[in-house]
Amino acid sequence: MTAALRFDPIRLPPECEQLRKEVRAFLAEEIAAGTFSPFKPNREDTDVPEFSRKVGAKGWLGMTWPKKYGGQERSFLERYVVTEEMRVANAPTRRFFVADRQSGPVLIKYAPEHIKMDILPRICRGEICFAIGMSEPNSGSDLFAAKTRATKTDGGYLINGTKIWTSSAHIADYMIAIFRTSPPTKENRRHGLTQFLVKMKQPGIQVNPIGQITGQYEFNEVVFTDFFVPEDHVLGEVDGAWKQATSELAYERSGPERFLETYYVLTELVRAVGPNPDTRSAEGIGRLVAQLHTMRRMSVSVAGMLQAGKEPVVEASIVKDIGTVWEQQLPHRVRDLAAFVEETATNRETLERQLDFAIKTAPKLTIQGGTTEVLRGIIARGLGLR
Amino acid sequence: MAESDNIVVETAEKIFADLADPQEINNDKKGSWQAPLWRALSEAGLPLAWVPDDLGGSGASLADGFALLNAAGRFAVAVPLAETMLAGWLLAQAKIASPEGEMTVLPASPKDRITIDADGSLSGRARGVPFAKAAKHFAVLAHGKDEVSIALVDAAKARTESGLNVGYDHSDTVTLEKIQPVTIKPAPKGFDQTTMMLMGGVARSLQIAGALEAMLGISVRYSNERVAFEKKISKFQAVQHNLARLAGESAAALAAATSAADAISNAASFDDAVYLEAAAAKIRCAEAAEKGGGIAHQVHGAIGFTIEHILHRYSLRALAWRDDFGSESHWAVELGKLVAKRGADELWPLVASR
Numbered sequence: 001m002t003a004a005l006r007f008d009p010i011r012l013p014p015e016c017e018q019l020r021k022e023v024r025a026f027l028a029e030e031i032a033a034g035t036f037s038p039f040k041p042n043r044e045d046t047d048v049p050e051f052s053r054k055v056g057a058k059g060w061l062g063m064t065w066p067k068k069y070g071g072q073e074r075s076f077l078e079r080y081v082v083t084e085e086m087r088v089a090n091a092p093t094r095r096f097f098v099a100d101r102q103s104g105p106v107l108i109k110y111a112p113e114h115i116k117m118d119i120l121p122r123i124c125r126g127e128i129c130f131a132i133g134m135s136e137p138n139s140g141s142d143l144f145a146a147k148t149r150a151t152k153t154d155g156g157y158l159i160n161g162t163k164i165w166t167s168s169a170h171i172a173d174y175m176i177a178i179f180r181t182s183p184p185t186k187e188n189r190r191h192g193l194t195q196f197l198v199k200m201k202q203p204g205i206q207v208n209p210i211g212q213i214t215g216q217y218e219f220n221e222v223v224f225t226d227f228f229v230p231e232d233h234v235l236g237e238v239d240g241a242w243k244q245a246t247s248e249l250a251y252e253r254s255g256p257e258r259f260l261e262t263y264y265v266l267t268e269l270v271r272a273v274g275p276n277p278d279t280r281s282a283e284g285i286g287r288l289v290a291q292l293h294t295m296r297r298m299s300v301s302v303a304g305m306l307q308a309g310k311e312p313v314v315e316a317s318i319v320k321d322i323g324t325v326w327e328q329q330l331p332h333r334v335r336d337l338a339a340f341v342e343e344t345a346t347n348r349e350t351l352e353r354q355l356d357f358a359i360k361t362a363p364k365l366t367i368q369g370g371t372t373e374v375l376r377g378i379i380a381r382g383l384g385l386r
Numbered sequence: 387m388a389e390s391d392n393i394v395v396e397t398a399e400k401i402f403a404d405l406a407d408p409q410e411i412n413n414d415k416k417g418s419w420q421a422p423l424w425r426a427l428s429e430a431g432l433p434l435a436w437v438p439d440d441l442g443g444s445g446a447s448l449a450d451g452f453a454l455l456n457a458a459g460r461f462a463v464a465v466p467l468a469e470t471m472l473a474g475w476l477l478a479q480a481k482i483a484s485p486e487g488e489m490t491v492l493p494a495s496p497k498d499r500i501t502i503d504a505d506g507s508l509s510g511r512a513r514g515v516p517f518a519k520a521a522k523h524f525a526v527l528a529h530g531k532d533e534v535s536i537a538l539v540d541a542a543k544a545r546t547e548s549g550l551n552v553g554y555d556h557s558d559t560v561t562l563e564k565i566q567p568v569t570i571k572p573a574p575k576g577f578d579q580t581t582m583m584l585m586g587g588v589a590r591s592l593q594i595a596g597a598l599e600a601m602l603g604i605s606v607r608y609s610n611e612r613v614a615f616e617k618k619i620s621k622f623q624a625v626q627h628n629l630a631r632l633a634g635e636s637a638a639a640l641a642a643a644t645s646a647a648d649a650i651s652n653a654a655s656f657d658d659a660v661y662l663e664a665a666a667a668k669i670r671c672a673e674a675a676e677k678g679g680g681i682a683h684q685v686h687g688a689i690g691f692t693i694e695h696i697l698h699r700y701s702l703r704a705l706a707w708r709d710d711f712g713s714e715s716h717w718a719v720e721l722g723k724l725v726a727k728r729g730a731d732e733l734w735p736l737v738a739s740r
């Protein structure tokens with residue numbers, strides 16, 4: 001068989017525990033000050049610029065990046081702790097999360113030095129927001145069917161076409177996108193895509209909002225019409241973006257954000273059943289906690305692999321598959337268990353409001369960031385089936 | 387875990403490969419494989435791995451012992467290795483030396499109780515005791531009026547009714563009626579039946595994880611051999627996705643079990659955090675046995691349902707191991723109660739403490 005899948009029991013080092021205390025204290029202060037509410041995952045105010053700046057000022061953005069770019073040169077495990085504490089508190093991380101997790105590392109790897117020196121410190125200060133432009137109306141799972149064209153012109157490229165489902169494009173300052181620079185070749189249908197840095201809020205780009213079934217507004221259609229991108233905004237190899245895209249997946253797929261999106265309903269269920277649950281509630285909670293604990297141990301283990309410089313693509317896909325299926329089922333399990341919660345439970349209203357939102361959120365969880373079916377294809381490849 | 391440079395595991399794997407090949411065992415209907423396997427394991431000091439030198443054992447670390455159990459699971463080993471290890475470990479808690487030969491522990495269920503009478507004799511009934519019929523001695527956790535004791539009991543003095551679990555291994559009912567133990571000593575402070583059940587549950591979790599790893603391996607191999615509709619079945623996307631899910635269940639079981647083993651190996655006591663790890667491992671591994679085993683059978687089609695095929699050696703044992711030392715339902719209720727008692731705002735700190 002193939003190499004065994006291993007998830008060594010990595011433990012977070014002591015510096016993480018100190019950091020966790022600091023993050024919790026900070027979040028408690030912000031909650032007390034009314035910046036956000038931990039009981040309102042469905043906050044309307046998804047865009048909280050001052051919160052991003054405060055997180056940046058704490059040194060919690062670009063934590064693992066070189067100091068010369070404004071980073072802290074801390075470990076992935078430390079970043080992990082910050083991410084999970086923010087998620088569990090329902091903190092408004094949308095404005096900085098993509099840049100911190102994905103866009104910054106792409107720039108560090110592929111951008112020219114002057115662009116790094118310009119943009120990375122601003123990400124670290126929590127001043128700018130990034131979007132990811134991969135999907136198109138006819139290419140979601142099948143990334144290589146992307147058609148939006150980048151045509152060579154004097155000093156740069158002209159972009160024409162449409163990106164879709166682009167989260168945060170309406171508030172983003174930049175987008176990292178893939179565009180077609182050449183047609184695919186017979187031998188390699190993945191050939192011909194190039195990664196670009198796009199400055200948003202310019203003529204030639206139109207962002208059209210798309211509503212979501214949760215009632216929120218989060219993703220968009222982005223239309224490019226003869227939009228000019230200068231030469232030095234090409235990221236990495238022309239026509240070779242597919243190689244770049246795949247190695248980033250482990251970071252995107254295994255973090256705590258991949259199983260904690262609906263976590264809040266579990267806390268509220270525990271609150272509602274009180275200290276002496278009946279057997280049915282106790283068993284339900286026990287199982288959910290066991291599953292959560294196991295996924296978190298797997299996720300921390302992958303963070304340890306990343307810290308050690310490995311590329312655990314299959315392991316990360318497994319964490320995302322199990323994690324997103326779990327967070328998708330969680331609201332429904334909690335709803336089952338909440339059926340017999342006392343009418344007098346003090347948080348009953350909060351629980352019901354949260355369940356309502358989590359149930360509406362659930363359908364997207366196994367779609368965003370790569371569908372379950374696509375992930376299982378990657379795992380199957382890792383098992384030697386393809 | 388299971389570092390390939392782990393000498394205990396390496397020794398065990400070599401013995402398993404030579405003397406516990408699942409196909410050969412499956413073909414041998416008379417059970418003549420058992421004695422040589424047990425002899426080799428004993429000569430290598432593996433059944434008493436967790437017993438310190440001065441108490442008659444080989445003094446391996448807890449971590450090495452757990453890795454050994456994981457390897458045993460990968461071969462679906464069906465001799466009382468885990469049971470003798472647990473018995474030796476239990477006796478060592480009270481500084482009781484381990485005798486030679488097969489042992490097992492009782493009780494094996496959180497609900498059963500063995501009590502100490504005024505005259506120091508032991509009474510009580512323990513159901514589902516693995517390999518009791520094969521054991522020469524029992525390591526027993528017994529409750530006196532106010533104290534918990536650990537005792538070594540001569541198996542011949544007990545009444546043992548044979549039973550089989552779903553994996554066709556002995557799972558017997560042992561009745562003690564005013565039996566005088568060979569030795570009895572107080573358990574260390576804080577050590578109780580729950581501690582013993584958690585330890586047994588983690589041992590079973592590692593075995594289940596090992597069995598799932600083996601099931602994944604043979605299922606992938608089979609899918610690459612079996613041809614249907616003029617293709618290897620591994621080329622069908624539905625089959626690939628089933629195997630990807632099996633890989634996920636196998637990985638989850640291994641992660642949960644090795645994390646719990648690591649927690650126990652490094653813990654000073656069985657506190658709430660270790661409780662979470664051990665209970666969660668048993669719950670998650672049992673769930674994985676059900677889901678993962680189901681997929682392994684699905685991929686194998688009818689051939690995997692035959693007694694000639696080795697798949698059942700893994701799948702049925704993994705299912706049977708769910709029942710020992712507290713089922714997943716038992717631990718889920720207990721873990722749920724613990725979480726509820728600590729309160730909603732303490733749930734995340736508990737999870738994040740690991």
Ligand SMILES: Cc1cc2nc3c(=O)[nH]c(=O)nc-3n(C[C@H](O)[C@H](O)[C@H](O)COP(=O)(O)OP(=O)(O)OC[C@H]3O[C@@H](n4cnc5c(N)ncnc54)[C@H](O)[C@@H]3O)c2cc1C
Nearest residue numbers: 132133134135140141165166167364367368369370371373
């Ligand atoms: C909330 C949200 C936010 C998002 N944010 C962004 C973003 O910021 N930037 C961005 O670029 N994209 C974003 N996406 C898009 C997301 O990445 C795509 O939706 C996803 O890749 C699936 O593509 P699709 O929607 O076109 O579905 P399709 O690719 O059409 O898939 C439809 C169904 O067919 C299945 N399918 C497709 N191909 C295969 C195959 N080969 N084998 C088996 N099954 C297959 C899929 O798994 C799925 O079940 C977001 C999506 C959501 C829901």
